[in-house]
Each structure stands twice: as structure tokens, then as C-alpha cells.
Amino acid sequence: MNELISGHSETFQRVLAKVELYAPHPWPALILGETGVGKELIARKLHELSSRRSMPFIPINCSAMPPGLFESELFGYEKGAFSGAINGSRGLLRMAHGGTLFLDEMGELDVNLQAKILRLIDSGEVRSVGSQKIEHVNIRIIAATNVDLHTAVAAGQFRQDLLERLCVLSLKVPPLRERIEDIPLIARAILERLGAQFSSDDLNCLTQFDWPGNVRQLRNILIRATVLGKMRIQDTLLKQLMVEEEKERLVITQSPERAPLLDGHLEDIERDIIVDRLKKHHGNRKETAKDLGIAKSTLHDKLRKWKEDPSVKKSWPVARWASPLGLT
Ligand SMILES: Nc1ncnc2c1ncn2[C@@H]1O[C@H](COP(=O)(O)OP(=O)(O)OP(=O)(O)O)[C@@H](O)[C@H]1O
Ligand SMILES: [Mg+2]
Secondary structure, eight states: OOOOOOOOOOHHHHHHHHHHHHHTTOSOOOESSSSSSSSSHHHHHHHHHHHTSSOOOOEEEETTTTTHHHHHHHHOOTTTTSSOOOSSSSSSHHHHSSEEEEEEGGGGOHHHHHHHHHHHHHHHHHEBBBBOOEEOOEEEEEEEEEOOOOEEEEEESSSSHHHHHTTTTEEOOOGGOOOOOGGHHHHHHHHHHHBBBBHHHGGGGGSSSOOHHHHHHHHHHHHHHHHHHTBBBHHHHHHHHHHHHHHHHHHHHOOTTTTTHHHHHHHHHHHHHHHHHHHTOOOOOOOHHHHHHHHHHHHHHHHHHHHHHHHHHOOOOIIITTTHHHHH
């Protein structure tokens, strides 16, 4: 896989500059960042830019397996080491020899296994489950996490000595909301890969959303919009999908402090959608309501409410559309 990394913001360019500096070295690297920001993509880039590029890149999710199973997968096991170990296994570490091991969700790694990874980093030693024989491997470790490892150390859930080894070459991938100017660029790259039709104007609305699930969430919405729009991206559909995501998040988080804030944000997006459809139907409310799948009376109530609310009226883009539609 050689996926392109898009992003021209200064913030993201600083990350890519670090990737280039870190890549040639053998020391472990730690990638921090919220879910979906692109940590794995960055890990692969570190591997591709290193002299190990022709050797394996082995990704492992540290939270996905019970500790016992995880150890035998990682370190391998001798034939007969435990019931069911009929043939023995070399393990993923030996497979990664000469290449890179990517430990994803490192913050979730079991404490006993943390000690073994520490030894691997310090000495390159690997010992299969059920064996006394020690072998040496040459592996570059790259770890990633969305957990604050310093807090995990303070809580006794993560070994301080392991964190010290890992954080020498660390980098933080910023969330999308801190690099808004990258959103259309990343969206364009994703849509081109999907073979969707779109115009740059269609993508501007994507910067209005704060993308708590970051690039992964953006990608999911673009795929959904491509499918629902039959390969043609429309910004009204994108807005509608963003409203749906936001509503889902409201239900999930149920956060009383955030709800009013989101409500306001949702209403802005909802208003944008309604305005677009009204324009499409030249102000015809019956056609607009039908197109939106809502009752004409609901549309009427919303328009009346917005018209009478002074705070909304202040932010109404009056000249652009409200006047011709009789809403001023
Ligand atoms: N800068 C970018 N340009 C293009 N695509 C990107 C970029 N960043 C991330 N992606 C895409 O977004 C998706 C999520 O990225 P990735 O899996 O690397 O994130 P992650 O931080 O590892 O997520 P998680 O925390 O959920 O494991 C992938 O499909 C990836 O290809
Ligand atoms: Mg990941």
C-alpha cells in the first residue's frame, strides 16, 4: 500500500517534516493523536521513507486480543507449548525481522507484555512461548495511541520506562479541526480515488463541521455521499449527512453542556439545507417541503421562527437569498 497523504496546512507540513527527519533512524517512534487522524498512514510513511522499505511492515492492534494469545502471536510458540499448539509458530516479531513493527493502540497493551516489549526494544531479544532459546531480531518499533500515556503512567497502567523509550522520537498528528484548510484537499484526494464527480464548490461546506472522528469520519461521509448521490457529489447531500452525524453524536454523548452549542450549529446547517432547496424550487414552499420530505407546515413554522428570531435574523445572509424568497 502506498497511500497518498494530503495536507498543505502549516500544522500538517510540520508533521510531515518530522516524519522525514525520523524515518531514517532505527529508534522507536511514538505517534500520538485522536482517533482517525491518520496515525497508521504516518507509521507506514515512516517505514516507506526508511531503508527498511523493502522489508515487512507488520501492524498489530494491541487492544484486539487477550494477553495470552497476544504473546504467542507476537513471540511465537513451541510445538506443544500449550494445548492446541500442534505445529508451533514463528510469531510476528520474527516475521517483522529487518522491517517495522507497528504497535497500534499501544496505550491498551497489557502490563506484562509491556515488560516484554521493553526488553525487545533494549536488547532485540525474542523468546517463544514454551522455549528457553533466545533469538535476536532487528525491528524498528513504531507505536501509536490516542491515550494520554503520561496520565496512564500516573494511573499505574503504563510503564514509565517504556514510555521513556518510546517518546524520544514522538510526533502528534493534529485533529482535522486544527487544520481546516486541509479538509477540501483531503476530500478531493479521497473523491478522486473513489472516481466520484464533484466540483470544488461542493466541498466548501465540509469545513463547517468539526469532524470529531477526523479523516476516517470524513472519508466515511464522502463514501456515503458518493453512493447515495450515484457517483455525483452534491453539497446539499453532504450537509444533510453532516447533520445526521451530528445528531447521532448528540444522542451518543448526551452531554448537557454541549447540547445547546451543537443545537445552534445544527440549526445553522439545517437552515443552509432548506435555503438551498428553496432556491432550487424558486421559493416554492410546497415543492421544497416535498423535496425535503417534511410537511409544508413544518417548513412554514421553521421559516417563521427564523424570521422572527432577532439573533438568527442578524446572521441571515439576507442579500444572497432571503429577500427574493419573501423572508426579510
Ligand atoms: N492526510 C491524509 N490524507 C489522505 N487520507 C488520509 C489522511 N489521513 C488519514 N487518511 C485516511 O483516513 C483513514 C484513517 O486513517 P488512519 O487509519 O491512519 O487513522 P488512525 O489515526 O490510525 O485511526 P484510529 O485511531 O482510528 O486507529 C484512512 O483511510 C487513511 O487513509
Ligand atoms: Mg489506527
